[in-house]
Amino acid sequence: MDDSPPKTAPRKTTRIQKLNRKRILDAALEVFSSNGFRGSTLDMIAGEAGLSKPNILYYFDSKEAMHVALLNELMDAWLEPLEALNPDGEPLDELMGYVQKKMEMSRKFPRESRLFANEIIQGAPRMAPHLAKRLKPLFDAKATLLRKWMAEGRIAQQDAEHLIMSIWAVTQHYADFEAQLDVLIPKKEIAWRRASDHVEAIFRKLLHP
Amino acid sequence: MDDSPPKTAPRKTTRIQKLNRKRILDAALEVFSSNGFRGSTLDMIAGEAGLSKPNILYYFDSKEAMHVALLNELMDAWLEPLEALNPDGEPLDELMGYVQKKMEMSRKFPRESRLFANEIIQGAPRMAPHLAKRLKPLFDAKATLLRKWMAEGRIAQQDAEHLIMSIWAVTQHYADFEAQLDVLIPKKEIAWRRASDHVEAIFRKLLHP
DNA sequence: GATGTTTTTTACCGTTTGGTCAAGGCACGA
DNA sequence: TCGTGCCTTGACCAAACGGTAAAAAACATC
Secondary structure (H helix, E strand, O other), X not given: OOOOOOOOOOOOOOHHHHHHHHHHHHHHHHHHHHXXXXXXXXXXXXXXXXXXXHHHHHHOOOHHHHHHHHHHHHHHHHHHHHHOXXXXXXXXXXXXXXXXXXXXXHHHOHHHHHHHHHHHHOOOOOOHHHHHHXXXXXXXXXXXXXXXXXXXXXXXXXXXXXXXXXXXXXXXXXXXXXXXXXXXXXXXXXXXXXXXXXXXXXXXXXXXX | OOOOOOOOOOOOOOHHHHHHHHHHHHHHHHHHHHHHHHHOOHHHHHHHHOOOHHHHHHHOOOHHHHHHHHHHHHHHHHHHHHHOOOOOOOHHHHHHHHHHHHHHXXXXXXXXXXXXXXXXXXXXXXOHHHHHHHHHHHHHHHHHHHHHHHHOOOOOOOOHHHHHHHHHHHHXXXXXXXXXXXXXXXXXXXXXXXXXXXXXXXXXXHHOO
């Protein structure tokens, strides 16, 4: 008698759903990262995605939902390099590798960097939970690891927490303040190598035991 | 016969004008710096200033005019420490003094820092002229000065342009990403001294000949 | 090719936004 | 104290905003 679909109907996601959700999130990343949340409109995102406004609201409940989905999707990838710091590796190599990976991400994924930057500058209203739940524990764990390395004399004694922060500051600056960089150091092709070498020098000198 | 007011009537600014313009600009700084230009509304600014919306539009032609007035008013103060780099001083002292002054500004004037940061992250649409006309020449001049000091062997050889950029990156990070700092390093009172000491160590090690 | 479902569109709604306008309140010099 | 010009306000726009309803279109499955 019960010919209704099962309560927990899997409702498999179609190929169109997967495609369009991706198109929308990519458009949202583009728009949010260069306008901030409040400065972005559904029309902008729809236009960027090549879909109508009601159509993107068919896939996401609201503008806020798109933003949350973006943060959830990108947070892990963003933290992966820090997560990958290997306690059993050679400390200086591990840290310089981390610095290089962060520089590479600033070059390849500036939109992601700016998405987070916009959010944090404006007080992290929608990201506070992410920061406290995902970032803080990882940050504390890696700071502890750095202190252990310092205690063992394998890298120079520095403030572990502020060391991590300064790596973020210098590397992400190249993505977040790209507009300024373009005005001040226009020769694009070689600028990234110069930047990379300079940042490498900063932290190599700082950490040399 | 000609009892009309002189063509170039000075139209002296009244004390009320001076007071209210200041109140509005201060409110605008507060609002723009924590919401970005597009994310800020005239109602927010009016509310913050304790004036009505039509009233603030009596003193400034438009939202954009407030933003431009703010940038013009703050740009000079913002660049003063760099400007003050003394070619005849002791290079390492001059540079470490600059670093310390920038840290102090991040602590005392985070709103100004965030105002600029918001604008540049979003592509500097309203600040491009300022960057090219005010910042670029100063930046080039000081980079040249740094190269001279390096050639004389008075500070270590580094990429002059990227050295300036990394000083900005590290120092302004403490103002722009304050929300993140609060989550990761909560103990406010001593954090600023730790930050200051750490930043000092970075550039002292980097620049030591 | 009929049928049920998913996707897209058209038209629309209530609210917020930047900005205007005319009229009234107020200060201040004559 | 009177008038003139500065200051302030309430009422009001048109456009843009986030979001909804319902029907049309496209699609998949048989």
